[in-house]
Amino acid sequence: MSNFSLKWRPKKFSEIVGQNNVINSIINSFKYNRIHNSYLIYGPYGTGKTSIARLISKGLNCDEYIKSCLNINYNFPCNKCNNCLLMENNKFIDFIEIDASLKTKVEDIRDLLDNINYLPYYGLNKIYLIDEIHTISKLSFSTLLKSLEEPPINTIFILVTTEINKIPNTILSRCFKLNLNKLDNNLIINRLCYISNIEKISFEQNVLYYISDIANGSLRDSLNILEQLSIVSKNNIKLELISNLFNICNLDILINLIEYIIYNDLNKLLIELYNFSLINLDYNFIINKLLIIIHYIFMINFNKNYYLDSIFNNKKNTLIKLSNNISIEKIELFYSLLIELKEKLIYYYNYKIAFEAYIIKIFYNINNKLNK
Numbered sequence: 001m002s003n004f005s006l007k008w009r010p011k012k013f014s015e016i017v018g019q020n021n022v023i024n025s026i027i028n029s030f031k032y033n034r035i036h037n038s039y040l041i042y043g044p045y046g047t048g049k050t051s052i053a054r055l056i057s058k059g060l061n062c063d064e065y066i067k068s069c070l071n072i073n074y075n076f077p078c079n080k081c082n083n084c085l086l087m088e089n090n091k092f093i094d095f096i097e098i099d100a101s102l103k104t105k106v107e108d109i110r111d112l113l114d115n116i117n118y119l120p121y122y123g124l125n126k127i128y129l130i131d132e133i134h135t136i137s138k139l140s141f142s143t144l145l146k147s148l149e150e151p152p153i154n155t156i157f158i159l160v161t162t163e164i165n166k167i168p169n170t171i172l173s174r175c176f177k178l179n180l181n182k183l184d185n186n187l188i189i190n191r192l193c194y195i196s197n198i199e200k201i202s203f204e205q206n207v208l209y210y211i212s213d214i215a216n217g218s219l220r221d222s223l224n225i226l227e228q229l230s231i232v233s234k235n236n237i238k239l240e241l242i243s244n245l246f247n248i249c250n251l252d253i254l255i256n257l258i259e260y261i262i263y264n265d266l267n268k269l270l271i272e273l274y275n276f277s278l279i280n281l282d283y284n285f286i287i288n289k290l291l292i293i294i295h296y297i298f299m300i301n302f303n304k305n306y307y308l309d310s311i312f313n314n315k316k317n318t319l320i321k322l323s324n325n326i327s328i329e330k331i332e333l334f335y336s337l338l339i340e341l342k343e344k345l346i347y348y349y350n351y352k353i354a355f356e357a358y359i360i361k362i363f364y365n366i367n368n369k370l371n372k
Contacts, residue, residue: 003224003227004195004199004223004224004226004227005220005223005224005227008195008223009051009054010048010051010055011055011077011079011088012055012074012075012076012077012079013026013027013055013059013074013075013076014074014075016048016051016052016055017048017183017187017188017191017219018047018048018181018183018184018187019047019048019052019180019181022052022178022179022180023052023074025178026052026055026056026059026178027072027073027074027076030059030065030072030076031072035060035156036156036175036176037148037151037155037156037157038148038151038156038157038158038159038174038175038176039053039056039156039157039158039159039175039176039177039178040133040159040160040161040164040167040171040172040175040176040177040178041053041158041159041160041161041178041180042160042161042162042163042164042177042178042179042180043162043179043180043181043182044162044180044181044182044217044218045162045218046183046215046217046218046219046220046221046222047180047181047182047183047217047218047219048180048219049160049161049162049180050129050131050160052178052180053129053131053158053160054087054129055077056158057087057095057127057129057156057158058077058083058084058087058088059072059076059077060123060124060125060127060156061083061084061087061092061094061095061120061122061123061124061125061127062076062077062078062081062083062084063078063081063082063083063084064076064077064078064081065077065124066124083122083123086122092122092123093121093122094120094121094122094123094125094126094127095126095127095129096112096126096127096128096129097129097130097131098112098129098130098131099131099132100130100131100132100133100134100135100136101131101132101135105137105140106137106139106140106143108136108140109136109140109143109144110143112128112130113128113143113144113147116128116147116152116155117152119152119153119154120154124154125154125155125156126154126155126156127156127158128155128156128157128158129158129160130144130157130158130159130160131160132160132161132162133159133160133161133167134161134162134163134164134166134167138168141167141168141170141171144157144171145168145170145171145174148171148174148175149174157175159171159175182217183217183218183219184217185209185212185213185217185309185310186309186310188208188211188212188215188217188219188222189208189209189212189310191219191222192208192211192212192222192223192226193208195223195226196208196226199230199235200235201226201230201235201236201237202235202236202237203236203237203238204237204238204239206239206251206311207229207237207238207239207242208226209309209310209311210239210242210246210248211225211226211229211242214242214246214248214285228245229241229242229245232245243279246282246285247279247280247281247282247285248281248282248285248286249276249279249281249286251289251311251312251315253272253275254286254289254290254293255293255315255318255319256268256272257269257272257290257359258290258293258294258297258322259318259322260272260363261334261359261362261363261366261367262322262325262326262366263325264367266363269359269360269363273356273359273360276352276355276356277352277356281352283345283351283352283354283355284342284345286355287338287341287342287345287355288342290338291335291338291339291342292309293319294331294334294335294338295335296308296312296319297319297322297323297326297331298323298328298331298332298335300319300320300323301323301328301331304320326366330366333365333366334362334366337358337361337362337365338358338362340358341354341355341358
């Protein structure tokens, strides 16, 4: 039985999450038979680059495209014809995929291109999918360039990278570029909710938000985390389990921390910091969350209807009250001190001590240094 990230890998373009502009471009390229000989797909980790590359590869040999491209829509490829089935089972010999991070030498690229001048054996097009293309050597890029400049008939290159800045301009200028964006949390949550329902996984409120947040915009990582949690919890995921496994704390605790600072309640602040010291925490995660909350408080000063992440919807009144009790200058000071902590944290041998010291520093700066 395959893991979630493989089991739920998109099989048609309609299943790609959050890349509408890119998918529209690809579908129209197929529909009007305007296929480029080389594509470069780039963007952040876990956003669907390799999945889209595989779908393009499958589509270029799908019977639906070969017979009548005008009928193509978002449910393409068909996943029914012999070519699609061979591709799905990794048995399509005209599809050559390599991980360039494991084959960085020029000899590897030469070996890859040895048979490039032969026509496709089975399908309409021969596809070369090169993942992590930025890792190959300069000489390897030069070798590849020749094939991109004068590609044999019915030969398509699909290059995939997370670091487009490392690709030479000579390669970039010969590719049709597809830029993938980091996925919004809400898109990931919707996908996780759909998969959880089918997999019969139950979860407490906000569990999926924390999963998507930990994954930092990567749908693949989100699926891996969901699978891990479902195995440990026997398909009944609690917030406490996420906190224990990933060393994060509840959003309410972080809002309380900010409240005690803004309302000048040192005793409660010290008690909360003591409670922090009793558990293992990911302080980078906590600081990032505090920065988001402070940012929301700042923006609510100007617009009470400012867009918030879904998890903050029931916290909106609390954030409005906090924004009414702190000046813009103090919010800026709060934010700048958190940024300072984030930058200096790596220099401390004990993150807990650094966090406590800076929170106390923020408290005294906010309540003593400036007057509202």
